[in-house]
Amino acid sequence: MKTPFFRFAWSGFAIVVAVFAALIALPLTRSVHAASCCGGGAGASLVLPKAARYSVLVSTEKEEYTGFYNLDGKYLSNPEGSNLYQTRLNVAAAVRLHSFLQASLAAPFVYNYNHYSGVESVTSGPGDIGVGLLGELFRDIKCVWKVKSWQDLIPAAYLGAGLVIPTGISPYDNVTQSFDITGRGFYRFDVKAMVDKTIYPVSLSLTAAYGSYFSRPVNREYGKYVEPYTKKLGNRIVASGVLSYGWSFLSAASFTLSGSYQYVSEGETRINGRPDPLSSYYKHGAGIAGAYTAPNQNLVVKIKYNRNIFQDAWGENQPATGTLGMEATYVFR
Amino acid sequence: MIWQIRCVLNLDFFRYGRLCNLKFYKGLLSLFCLAWLIVTPTACANMQGDLFPDSTDLRTQNGANFSGVGDIAPEKALYFADSSVSSLYTETSSFRGVVLYFTMWCSLCNAHADYIVLNLIAANPDIRFILVDYVSGTLAATKSAAIANGYYNSTGVVSDNSGGLSKTFAGTMGTVVVLDSANTVRMNEDFRDGQNLVKILPQL
Numbered sequence: 001m002k003t004p005f006f007r008f009a010w011s012g013f014a015i016v017v018a019v020f021a022a023l024i025a026l027p028l029t030r031s032v033h034a035a036s037c038c039g040g041g042a043g044a045s046l047v048l049p050k051a052a053r054y055s056v057l058v059s060t061e062k063e064e065y066t067g068f069y070n071l072d073g074k075y076l077s078n079p080e081g082s083n084l085y086q087t088r089l090n091v092a093a094a095v096r097l098h099s100f101l102q103a104s105l106a107a108p109f110v111y112n113y114n115h116y117s118g119v120e121s122v123t124s125g126p127g128d129i130g131v132g133l134l135g136e137l138f139r140d141i142k143c144v145w146k147v148k149s150w151q152d153l154i155p156a157a158y159l160g161a162g163l164v165i166p167t168g169i170s171p172y173d174n175v176t177q178s179f180d181i182t183g184r185g186f187y188r189f190d191v192k193a194m195v196d197k198t199i200y201p202v203s204l205s206l207t208a209a210y211g212s213y214f215s216r217p218v219n220r221e222y223g224k225y226v227e228p229y230t231k232k233l234g235n236r237i238v239a240s241g242v243l244s245y246g247w248s249f250l251s252a253a254s255f256t257l258s259g260s261y262q263y264v265s266e267g268e269t270r271i272n273g274r275p276d277p278l279s280s281y282y283k284h285g286a287g288i289a290g291a292y293t294a295p296n297q298n299l300v301v302k303i304k305y306n307r308n309i310f311q312d313a314w315g316e317n318q319p320a321t322g323t324l325g326m327e328a329t330y331v332f333r
Numbered sequence: 334m335i336w337q338i339r340c341v342l343n344l345d346f347f348r349y350g351r352l353c354n355l356k357f358y359k360g361l362l363s364l365f366c367l368a369w370l371i372v373t374p375t376a377c378a379n380m381q382g383d384l385f386p387d388s389t390d391l392r393t394q395n396g397a398n399f400s401g402v403g404d405i406a407p408e409k410a411l412y413f414a415d416s417s418v419s420s421l422y423t424e425t426s427s428f429r430g431v432v433l434y435f436t437m438w439c440s441l442c443n444a445h446a447d448y449i450v451l452n453l454i455a456a457n458p459d460i461r462f463i464l465v466d467y468v469s470g471t472l473a474a475t476k477s478a479a480i481a482n483g484y485y486n487s488t489g490v491v492s493d494n495s496g497g498l499s500k501t502f503a504g505t506m507g508t509v510v511v512l513d514s515a516n517t518v519r520m521n522e523d524f525r526d527g528q529n530l531v532k533i534l535p536q537l
Binding site: 068070076077078081117118165167170171173177178183185186216221223224225226228230269277279281317318 | 440481521522
């Protein structure tokens with residue numbers, strides 16, 4: 001594998017990806033204007049197949065803010081006549097560092113569209129970049145056609161760590177409106193555990209993640225300098241499950257239909273070390289996705305729709321949204 | 334020591350006894366370069382305050398484009414959702430102080446507004462609390478939103494349909510402005526956890 005041509009091609013690919021990423025990032029240096037109040041995180045993540053060396057993902061998502069859950073868990077619609085969207089373009093790459101370890105980087109670019117009956121705002125900017133390491137706790141592929149022994153039931157297990165880098169536009173940057181926001185403004189360290197099992201044609205994937213934001217000083221809010229204070233967002237918990245069913249075709253292509261459930265919560269923010277009881281939140285969500293895998297097994301095209309449950313008691317203190325997304329992943333083996 | 338670190342980094346060592354795997358280091362270096370190429374341009378732009386947060390007190394650098402702490406607020410008309418009309422100076426002369434809270438009818442805004450309604454209004458009957466709706470655009474839309482969110486009967490809700498208040502105080506989602514009876518701005522910042530607001534009310 002490590003022929004001179006491979007090394008040349010590998011380095012070339014790295015340079016191409018780097019230049020592409022830099023081109024994506026360059027427009028971010030321009031001054032940006034407005035967007036949604038909730039920021040835009042690294043919206044894409046990649047898991048590299050065992051035999052793959054690297055992969056690239058491009059995705060786009062359109063998230064519609066339909067309303068919100070208040071502190072009592074009551075669902076309230078947005079004001080009449082309002083249309084609030086956030087569109088994200090994500091570029092991500094994953095690289096195999098080792099036979100048991102892979103790394104990934106995801107960079108979103110965020111467009112915010114906010115229309116109220118009295119205000120209209122269209123803005124854009126970079127979102128928060130995510131980098132991650134994912135360790136694979138298995139040697140062989142764990143997908144089986146038939147269970148012949150108890151070993152065939154062992155799932156593929158992963159342990160991961162990630163860092164969210166606040167490259168987005170936050171309330172603490174030189175902005176004037178909440179509509180300008182495309183990022184949270186905080187570094188966050190995540191740990192993640194994932195198990196994945198496929199017994200064709202059914203797959204089940206379970207993921208749990210725990211994130212801790214770094215404390216930071218704040219001396220500016222929406223462009224106004226204020227008395228400096230320290231702020232730390234609450235710890236984040238994400239749990240999700242995906243159940244899939246796949247159909248294989250004679251051409252070796254396949255189509256997979258998935259249903260998913262996700263729970264997200266964040267604890268209380270701390271202001272100068274003091275907990276803010278108005279800041280914690282949680283919400284539940286469900287989704288459906290269809291993915292087509294090309295005959296060469298290297299290209300996967302997916303369309304997905306996720307939404308919160310727009311009823312009381314399915315969330316607290318958070319916007320409720322519906323997200324339509326498309327993504328294409330290409331795997332280099 | 335370096336040998337040990339390399340062994341720990343190299344997961345294959347435990348399984349195959351190999352000391353190192355060049356792929357690991359090449360991959361790590363490439364990822365680092367890629368991250369650096371992305372982060373560096375963004376760090377030069379608007380968001381470097383997040384990448385390298387600053388704790389310096391820069392309040393003296395606030396420009397004169399909005400009424401900040403210590404400034405005398407200009408007179409502004411107030412158009413209430415119940416169709417009554419008043420003004421900032423009328424309200425400050427009638428109460429010990431006026432608190433303006435800027436809302437866009439979001440989850441965070443309602444959390445803050447609930448805190449004001451449930452904890453502060455009854456405890457401070459001689460202070461006027463007003464929610465400023467800076468997104469609805471019309472009095473009718475403000476009234477509709479105030480009713481839908483449950484604040485129409487619990488506190489004053491003002492329609493900032495001309496953007497006069499939000500421009501005057503650089504108000505946006507969650508901004509709280511406190512004026513004393515002499516029309517001096519005593520506070521103009523994000524609501525955060527409300528504790529700064531609680532502290533300043535007895536001083537009015």
